[in-house]
Amino acid sequence: MRYLRLLLVSLALLLVTATAVAQDAPKEIFVYTDSDTNISDWWTNTLIPAFEAEHPEYKVVLTIVRGVGGGNDDIANRALAALETGDDPQVDYFETMNVDEAQEWVDKELFLEITEENVPNIANVIEATNRLPGEIPYRGSQVLLAYNSEFVAEDEVPTTYEELMQWIQDHPGQFVYNRPDKGGSGAAMVTRAIFEVTGKDPSLFVPGEADAALIDQFPKAWELLSSVHEDMYEQGAYPAGNTPVLELFANGSVNMITAWSDQALQAMNKGLLPEGAKLAQLQDLPFTGGYSYSAIPSNSTNQEGALALANFVLSPAIQESIVNEIGGFPAVAWSELPEELQTQFTDVITDTVPTWPGGDYGAAMVEGWYNNVATNIDPAS
Amino acid sequence: MGSLPFSIIFIRHHNNSIIFMTTLPTPVANGRSPRRWFRGSLLPYIMIAPPLLLMTLLIFLPALQSIIRTLIVDADGQTGFSFSRYIAFFNDKISVSNLIFTFQIVLLTLATIFLVCFPLSLYLRFAKGRIAGAVQILVLFPLFVPGIILCYALIRFLGTRGTLETILSIVGITGYRTPYLKPEAIVIGLVWESIPFTVLVLTAGLGQISDSLIECARDVGAGNWTIFRRIILPLIIRPLLIAFSLNFLGIFGAYTVPYLLGPAAPQMMGVYMQQTFGQYRRPDDAETQAVITFLICSMVGLLYVRTVAKQRIQQEESE
Numbered sequence: 001m002r003y004l005r006l007l008l009v010s011l012a013l014l015l016v017t018a019t020a021v022a023q024d025a026p027k028e029i030f031v032y033t034d035s036d037t038n039i040s041d042w043w044t045n046t047l048i049p050a051f052e053a054e055h056p057e058y059k060v061v062l063t064i065v066r067g068v069g070g071g072n073d074d075i076a077n078r079a080l081a082a083l084e085t086g087d088d089p090q091v092d093y094f095e096t097m098n099v100d101e102a103q104e105w106v107d108k109e110l111f112l113e114i115t116e117e118n119v120p121n122i123a124n125v126i127e128a129t130n131r132l133p134g135e136i137p138y139r140g141s142q143v144l145l146a147y148n149s150e151f152v153a154e155d156e157v158p159t160t161y162e163e164l165m166q167w168i169q170d171h172p173g174q175f176v177y178n179r180p181d182k183g184g185s186g187a188a189m190v191t192r193a194i195f196e197v198t199g200k201d202p203s204l205f206v207p208g209e210a211d212a213a214l215i216d217q218f219p220k221a222w223e224l225l226s227s228v229h230e231d232m233y234e235q236g237a238y239p240a241g242n243t244p245v246l247e248l249f250a251n252g253s254v255n256m257i258t259a260w261s262d263q264a265l266q267a268m269n270k271g272l273l274p275e276g277a278k279l280a281q282l283q284d285l286p287f288t289g290g291y292s293y294s295a296i297p298s299n300s301t302n303q304e305g306a307l308a309l310a311n312f313v314l315s316p317a318i319q320e321s322i323v324n325e326i327g328g329f330p331a332v333a334w335s336e337l338p339e340e341l342q343t344q345f346t347d348v349i350t351d352t353v354p355t356w357p358g359g360d361y362g363a364a365m366v367e368g369w370y371n372n373v374a375t376n377i378d379p380a381s
Numbered sequence: 382m383g384s385l386p387f388s389i390i391f392i393r394h395h396n397n398s399i400i401f402m403t404t405l406p407t408p409v410a411n412g413r414s415p416r417r418w419f420r421g422s423l424l425p426y427i428m429i430a431p432p433l434l435l436m437t438l439l440i441f442l443p444a445l446q447s448i449i450r451t452l453i454v455d456a457d458g459q460t461g462f463s464f465s466r467y468i469a470f471f472n473d474k475i476s477v478s479n480l481i482f483t484f485q486i487v488l489l490t491l492a493t494i495f496l497v498c499f500p501l502s503l504y505l506r507f508a509k510g511r512i513a514g515a516v517q518i519l520v521l522f523p524l525f526v527p528g529i530i531l532c533y534a535l536i537r538f539l540g541t542r543g544t545l546e547t548i549l550s551i552v553g554i555t556g557y558r559t560p561y562l563k564p565e566a567i568v569i570g571l572v573w574e575s576i577p578f579t580v581l582v583l584t585a586g587l588g589q590i591s592d593s594l595i596e597c598a599r600d601v602g603a604g605n606w607t608i609f610r611r612i613i614l615p616l617i618i619r620p621l622l623i624a625f626s627l628n629f630l631g632i633f634g635a636y637t638v639p640y641l642l643g644p645a646a647p648q649m650m651g652v653y654m655q656q657t658f659g660q661y662r663r664p665d666d667a668e669t670q671a672v673i674t675f676l677i678c679s680m681v682g683l684l685y686v687r688t689v690a691k692q693r694i695q696q697e698e699s700e
Binding site: 179181233234237238239240241244247248251252253360362363366367370371374375 | 475478536537540541542543558559561562563640641644645646647656659660661662
């Protein structure tokens, strides 16, 4: 009898301690990413430790689904299925997500609306990110000019598209951009020509059905780009991707290129580019760029944790780390970041990030470029 | 060929296309038990059924459908037979220039391949010793290098300020113009990729020429040139035709090398088709281009099949 009582007491004690431990155990936040290694590494090595240090009550479980089926889209569809049956979706946070990619996701409100109430830092996100209610823009990338300051004097660096065209003509063989369908940095050079001849107003180009009147003006852009065709690297050679262009710049074959900010910054940090490599942005209308958006499923079982993570990602410290460590652009205004960083990036800072809609416009852009700029054959003749 | 009365050979060529070589079963003499009948007549057909089905379902049928689709055109709400898609292709300067460009590259590449590979195979057939062994390994090396790696290596080697230019400038040669992003680079890349396969086929062909044949000729006073012209060349025509046709097929549809090393325009058909389909979003035109490419390649394929079939017939006759 005495033993039984002892047993009961010790059992009860055990139960109490167990629940106490369970309450103290950090609650898991399930994050899914299908982004490149540099991004998932940065989450693992920088972002997650920093978040867990500030929020010991949470534990982030990062699952990398890069190259696994449809990546994050598959997980979103799983969450949708769970939403319909009321099950646990086992995901709390998508590192990147196009929340309106599937009409079903929109109709069934799969993603949580983000407001200043649930994520206070969303207020600092700049207008240029054009976010939908369910989106948390957190890192960007924009196409820039990269130049070698050893050969290009500071006052010679083009600040407008017109000056850029002039510079290319004055320095034959020293500029190159890639074919517009093979990488965004070359596409930005072509779309910027289209913006140039349509009144420098990117807002005219909206996704969906293409405006025939705008496409009719494309030939003016072909004329503009053809006027510098012979002055390109090797009298009109266009590499087949962002990396080959960066490589031509790295080995000194050319002295100016268009490049993605993150690829250029990472290459600079690794010492792959010439020592005099510098970046610049056109001041009249910058090159195109884009943002990566995170999202939280509305049926997440740890919504509180996911929202805390979203808020943390948009904090100045992490936004600064995005610039320094992964060469991304911040989603918040540059003015939110330390002044030192602002001075360092003063030549490329812009809160204007034009986007190109792709779709029918994209097809017309690529085909027009190949048939009119890259070749000397006039298909109409 | 051992106990089986027929053969199926698979060759993995570049671009990962698989080439089937099948020769039909030799008729087996009568005087049969059911078991023999099964092994002699039925079993071979059962065994060639899977590849045959695969080819019919995955290659012939879709190809036939494509050809029919390109010939049926929807005009004014009426569907009818028409060559209009092909007329449009041949009236478009860009597509015609791409087709001509593809032919030029293929012929130039083939000529270079034989200039490089023929002497190499002759050397490997007749030379013995360590150096020959090393050359053999070197020749086969490209088999193990993926195309995309080759392209980036060639960009670094041939590009401006690349390895070649650096070496040339050390020995005092300046004024190097890079072939990168020009047609020459495609030829260089494709030749490099095709060396192992071509040398393998040619050395196999040369291997069938027995030493005694050559010694006999030498005994009656034939010089090297006579031996080459009168004995080796006639006996190697067939392997040459096989190497020609299989290389032609691989090069005509090449994608990675022309895409990464070649110019933005003109383009080879492989790159052009992908572009028309994926970037210009015109699947109909891409299909027309594909059928034209297919028809050209199937003519060369026919040459290949005839060459192999002739060989079989001659072998059987001599047996």
